[in-house]
């Protein structure tokens with residue numbers, strides 16, 4: 003059984019029984035954390051799944067058809083912010099750039115931070131759409147989305163990705179962590195399946211897979 007969500011978010015680290023007030027709190031925090039050059043997350047709180055669905059941690063269906071190229075939405079699953087990014091062709095090219103790979107801690111996703119069906123260079127089922135748990139693997143802050151390449155912001159020669167506002171950990175647009183930052187691991191990838199061109203279901207594996215988020219090394 004699943005519930006439909008469009009663009010929602012929820013704080014991390016508080017178990018599976020989150021509330022609407024928690025959701026709104028994180029929206030405020032996320033808004034405060036978004037710096038210059040970052041793209042704000044679109045939130046449509048009237049489209050939140052029912053509270054009992056959120057509390058039960060059931061799979062949720064997410065409409066990805068309205069995500070523009072280069073944009074991110076955030077949904078809630080089991081009380082965790084799930085980042086869904088529609089990556090541009092340029093971003094996908096960057097993810098394979100040896101210059102970027104050379105500054106990542108685990109560019110080939112050797113540490114189990116994702117299901118086997120996302121154990122690839124784009125860390126996803128469909129290269130165009132990234133689906134990740136938005137919880138920094140250092141101490142659990144929500145990384146801020148800086149998708150656009152920039153000469154200066156948030157750091158020189160920025161290729162696009164995430165910056166954690168708490169202690170400066172950085173991730174690329176596949177959630178792979180940079181070397182030399184406090185966070186030790188790539189962002190987790192939750193269980194999910196692609197139902198059709200418009201919809202992904204968070205919390206359910208493709209047929210034949212048994213991955214559970216508790217199987218990963220660290221969230």
Ligand code: FES
Pocket residue numbers: 138139140141142143166167168169170171184185
């Ligand atoms: S919590 Fe993200 S860098 Fe410390």
